[in-house]
Amino acid sequence: MKFAASVLALAALVSGAAAQLTIISPGGPNLWWVAQSQNVIVWSCKTSPYENFTISIANSNPDILVEPLAFVAQQPNYDCSEAISQYQVTMPAADGYTILLSNSLNATDVYATSQPFEIKALGATYPAASATPTSGTTNSTSTSTSGAAATSTTTKSGSERVVASLGGLAAVVAALGFSLA
DSSP: OOHHHHHHHHHHHHHHHHHHOOOOOOOOOOOOOOOOOOOEEEEEGOOOOOEEEEEEEESSOTTOOOOOEEEEEEEGGGOEEEEEEEETOOOOOOEEEEEEEEEEEEEEEEEEEEOEEEEOOOTOOOOOOGOOOOOOOOOEEEEEEETTTEEEEEEOHHHHHHHHHHHHOOOOOOOOOOOOO
């Protein structure tokens, strides 16, 4: 009986650990932002136990940013991603940035912190859409046939659509020689 109770307690602990909020993008060496441009934050909304949170940016260098700066006061979790305008975050090009998702009533209660990332100078290219990990997102594929014609539909989650759109937008803008600033 004691063994069964221990197994149940361990199962509850593991399932509680799986329900968490994580930042998918930006973060790490392959997922940066571009200064004075539109950028995107993507998080694991399907595994998050939080209904909403505040989005802040921080930097490990106090010469760049002394304390985290909130730029979205209350973000609904169900959106899974948020496009950030060049007017919301006006940080200089540098490395050591992190995104924080925190309690909207208590900024010191941080739910998730991104991996450190760089903000590159205006005019830099965006990361390839394929650089964004897809863990925590879902793909569903369905195929139907009608007579001689077959159709196949692939549905991507909201965060994958946003990242793919930004990658495509950056390619079109670069090809036309425009800046997103």
